[in-house]
Amino acid sequence: MMATSVRVMPPMTSAPFLFNHPTRIPPLLPVPTHIPPPPMPAGMLAWLITRGPLTRASPTVSSGSGRSSVSSAAGNTNLDWGSQDSGRATGGLASSMSPADEAGQDGEIRHMYEFEIPNSLVGLIIGIKGKTIKELCTRTNVKMIIRPHHTASKMDTHQICTVEGPRDNINRCLQMLRRRFPANRFPELNLEPVLPPPIPSPAAELFGTQPTQLTLPEGIRCQVTVSSMVDAGHFFVQQITHPSFASLQRLDYYMLAIYSQTTGIPDLPRPCETGLLCVAPASGGWYRAVTVIYYEDQDEVLVRFVDYGGYSRIPRADLRQIRTDFMTLPFQAIECYIAHVQPVDGSSTWSDAAMQTFQALAMGRLVEAFVVGYNVDDLTPVVELFTTDENNMAIRVDRVLLEAGLARAADPSKVKRVLPKPTLSPANGVVNEFTDDEIASAHS
Secondary structure, three states: OEEOEEOOOOOOOOOOEEEEOOOOOOOOOOOHHHOOOOOOOOOOOOOOOOOOOOOOOOOOOOOOOOOOOOOOOOOOOOOOOOOOOOOOOOOOOOOOOOHHHHEOOOOOEOEEEEEEEEHHHHHHHHOHHHHHHHHHHHHHOOEEEEEEOOOHHHOOOEEEEEEEEOHHHHHHHHHHHHHHOOOOOOOOOOOOEOOOOOOOOHHHHHHOOOOEEOOOOOOOOEEEEEEEEEEOOEEEEEOOOOHHHHHHHHHHHHHHHHHOOOOOOOEOOOOOOOOEEEEEEEOOEEEEEEEEEEEOOOOEEEEEEOOOOOEEEEEHHHOEEOOHHHOOOOEOEEEEEEOOEEEOOOOOOOOHHHHHHHHHHHEOOEEEEEEEEEEOOOOOEEEEEEEEOOOOOEEEHHHHHHHOOOEEEOOHHHEEEOOOOOEEEOOOEEEOOOOHHHHHHHHO
16 A cells, blocks of 8 residues: 555544645646546445435345344244343344445345444333334335444444445335334424534554555456546546445445535635545445646636546535544545557547447456556556456456457557566466566666
């Protein structure tokens, strides 16, 4: 990981954080609106009651895990509540924060909603041997768990109920719960969402308090996903096998909860400096970004999203200052150029056909990246991307573009090559990813 220097200020002050990293003007500046914002992550968790109409269907899911569990899908009961209606619940958070687990069985995006329950009502909501909570889960196809409150002042009086599932299913569960516990009889049960606690300190202990940028390893192929695409030769990847990647979804959850508030969070000062680490809205969420260019006449800022990649031009007033506890996770998106090829006409603009081919080959699937070298102008990694065709045969994306007449060979002098690390082959002994000419070029 590459450490980056920041000017760390107290959280939510008027002085923004300065992200001292060389900025580079993206090649599509004349039409910045066609640079897509980052996609909505699979694990984005939303506050649900006030959202718009929802049309997703619901898969059948289990209604709990760990000690406090009810299996609504299987129809059997397996409870260990301590005292089933004692007013206290045991066990940890039922929902996983990993992106793989957050999707439903059919790949549907799942969400989470949390609200407070007074201790006096916990036993009633659970029911005898879990009957009531099991019925709620079964009839609405959600996962529910009751856990201790995360706020010290409320640990002895309230607990947190977490409901997980598709948005419309969660809304039905809350409506059903309200019918069983009407507001006129149970005013203490308000079902309003609660904000999550601050990100735990182990994140800072593990990653430090200074922002860091993940980098691709040299000499080996690395499993990645292409998270954002500028064009067929310019894209961003995420290392989904990196230990810090599992924490990205949790960060998204916290940031959505905090920055969805309409007051109390300062925006970036005017005029806006470049190189500022901030928080930017996109696709219904809030994401970490760094300012690249400030357009003073329009009071707009071109930002680069540091966790999902991509560029977007956003009004300065819509950008927010970032809290220190949101800076600990390493920046997940790694900006890359494709190796060996350039647009077929020799310009800097890729054709629509090339972009569509790249999307079909690399987007939305697990691929492998191999660092060939670094661009001589801005030191952005230049990589080979390996994927598979319809026959499950390994192919290289740049070769497909070249053979399809959608690209031409690139100027090798634009890349500062890295020396390949030898790898062992059972049949041939030591082999390399590069040819002899490429190795000689790397030495020059």
